[in-house]
Amino acid sequence: MSSISDIIEHYLKQMLVDSELGVVEIKRSELADSFQCVPSQINYVISTRFTLEKGFLVESKRGGGGYIRIKKVPVLDSQRYYIELLERIGDSIPQVTAEHVIHRLIEEGFMTPREAHLMKSMISRDLIQLPLILRDQLRARMMRMMITILFANKGE
Structure with missing residues (x-):
């Protein structure tokens, strides 16, 4: 059985698919009422499942007329995406963020599920048993x- 977070995520992703502009605008409290959950559950889903690493831009406006706007960011240029990835990874990356990057690479067709499994295994905290700061740098x-x-092998 799916968790409420999974259900909310699926609902929002389906709304994005159905949207002509690829943008969804929601009111947090209304969505929470629809799913009979607390508004903080909506915040949790959006902050963990709709990240930039996963290919989403989220913008919010607080207050009475407030909203949360979610937009799927398409990859239009693989070379530019490659450069952005390297910049986003930087000198240190936590495991969960790295896994989000890997997930997006699968979604965008840049890697196979097998390659993703290998990559996730290589970056796992279980494999890299070092102090946290060194582990994230490695x-x-x-x-x-x-x-x-x-990305170098995509040209072959």
Whole structure:
């Protein structure tokens, strides 16, 4: 059985698919009422499932007429996306953020599920048993290298 977070995520993603402009604008309290949950549950879903690493832009306006706007950001230029990925990874990346990047690479067709499984295994905290700061730095170096190889082989 799916969790309420999974159901809300699926609902919002379906709204994005159905949207002609690829943008969804919602009121947090109305969505919470629809799913009979607290508004903070909506915040949790949006902040964890609709991240930039996963390919979404989220903007919100608080107050009485407030809203949350979610937009799926398409990858139009693979070379530009490659550069943005390397910049986003930077010198250090936590495991969960790296997994979001990998998820998006699958969604956008830049890697196979098998390649993603291998990459996730290589960046796992279970494998990289170092102090946190060193682990995140090593993970970033490994991610940058694997993504560079992945994008270099797309031309073949």
